[in-house]
Amino acid sequence: MKKLSENYYNSAFSHIYVEKAVREHPRTKQILAGFPKAWVIEIDHYKDMFCRRGQDYGKQHQAQSLILAAKQGKLLYEGAPVCQSFGNPYFYYTSCMMNCIYDCEYCYLKGMYPSGNLVVFVNLEDIFDEIEKVLREHDVYVCVSYDTDLMAFEGVTGYTEAWVQFAERCGRENGVGKNNLTLEIRTKSANYSFFQTVQPSSHVVYAFTLSPQEVIDAYEHHTPSLKQRLAAAAEALSRGFLVRLCFDPMIYCVGWQQCYERMLEQVAEQIDLKQLLDVSVGSFRVSQDYLKKMRKNAPDSAVVQFPYENDKGVYHYPKELTNQMESYLLKRLKEYLPEEKIFLWEKEEN
Amino acid sequence: MLYLFAALYPECKSLIRHYSLKKDTNHPRFQIFYNEAAGIRLILTGVGNIKAAAAVSSICTEYPVGEEDYLINIGTCALLSDREAVLPEGIFLCNKITEQTTGRTFYPDILYRHSFKEAEILTGAVPFTTEKDEVAGIEMSVGESRGSEAGYERNPCRLYDMEAAAIYQAGAYFFGPHRMMFLKVVSDSGCTDAVTPEVVERKMEANLDALTAYLDFLRGIEAPVALKAEKEEKREAQVRQLCQDLHCSKTMEATVTQHTCYWSLAGIDYQAAVREFYADGKLPCIDKREGKRCFEEIKRKLL
């Protein structure tokens, strides 16, 4: 729905805040060159801007500013319990960007961050160094697009390609029999041309998050349609990229079963499911602290205001509904894929 | 409501006339001009940090600030540049405020469209003069100008005033950074003798159209919010009645409220279902236990 106040806002990235320390960084210059009309404002530290008191996440998201900064302190995090690890014992995630250009109403970032502005950390090499250190100890599986959608912003940052090159370099330098690096790049984008220009890598998994078109229309604002996402995934598959489909989060809506049925039909029509690396299934869940904030920020969002049940600090759909939704999708997916290729996030918890 | 804060009368004389603001003679400490119908309250703070912060704090405590209110600091300022510099015309919207004494910086959000130039401003404790010793530590260089060789816009100039940082800090207790705007007109570049009340008045008058256009624009943003609040109040009253008829405890009341909120947002006609329950004699319930059972039945029907 078009918001009444939409035309009051500045266009996205009309303002770019740059940390003094990264003013001369080549990536800063490259990114700024893409926004010739933006106001560039110098800041001391990104938190001066990002962590101000009383910010309005929703309003800021309507006129997102960009913050260019250097990531300091911890650069690599161990995976959170609500995340799917796909059986990888050394499961990490990293944040080279915070927030997203898409605007999914149910996005947990809305509960996690105090600001709706987008932060890009330009010192990607420091994160690479950190990963290489850990890689000396054991295998590493890193989700690099968790607190953002990296591929959606590829045209501005080129970060996905930089990650792929890094993974390839690590693969070459480590050689056979050594510790292995695998990256997961999760996206709702439909960056079709990316797969035509970048080479496939056995170290990089492209995870496309899919939802029924009804859910996309209602809650996943500014994201590509299901058809477009599937076209990008099909292109990736046809060129030999490792592709994962994520039916996670599953979102309840009236007539959910028919919606998910139609979605599966479309998936099967556009994708040869047998070629997939795997799929993941999980109904929507979110920590209670995040939901509390999300509800305050989005009083008009049905998906946020759903009467979820609280189970040890994590909100989810009522048990019966969760089971119905997940088991329906699992059953249908098993018609196309062997069981070992289907991951249900709760399974790992038990 | 727009809360306008200005240091001196000549800075807002034309605004007072334009919006037909009336003087509030009941206020003992600060001069206040208002027009309830126009949704504007203008406060004269006096010059300097302490006076400005005291005025913001006092007024915002006296008139509780609502979610749809804005704080707008309006006034003249100096240009931080060489004495010979040509004074820029027009209004500046400040995107960065630095407090000179502490070095702390503040960033009002610039979310809404505007037709002004933008600038950063330094707030000092004493008037800015170009007699170098008087304002120690001020960087005199003008920032890079628009369309610099890098191809993007930086703040074209730096301004100097004596209130903005204090108003931001005091205002932050009441307003989010997207609800505070700092609008400045350059009156001088350090020659305070030339800044007479007449000069200030003339400068502000020259920018009245642009200023009022922006203020009217801000007032327009919040009109839909008021309409929504009215609708919401009606829904809340209905839910209160339902809770009463279900004999809800506090916890159950929260559950019922959350469910009805979701149903109405998701376009699920819960009111029709509730009406049916009333028609069937299932509502009002006789006690808490029956209320619980009844609500479970409503839930089953709708989810």
Ligand code: SF4
């Ligand atoms: S695409 Fe992912 S990160 Fe971006 S808004 Fe949607 S849920 Fe959040």
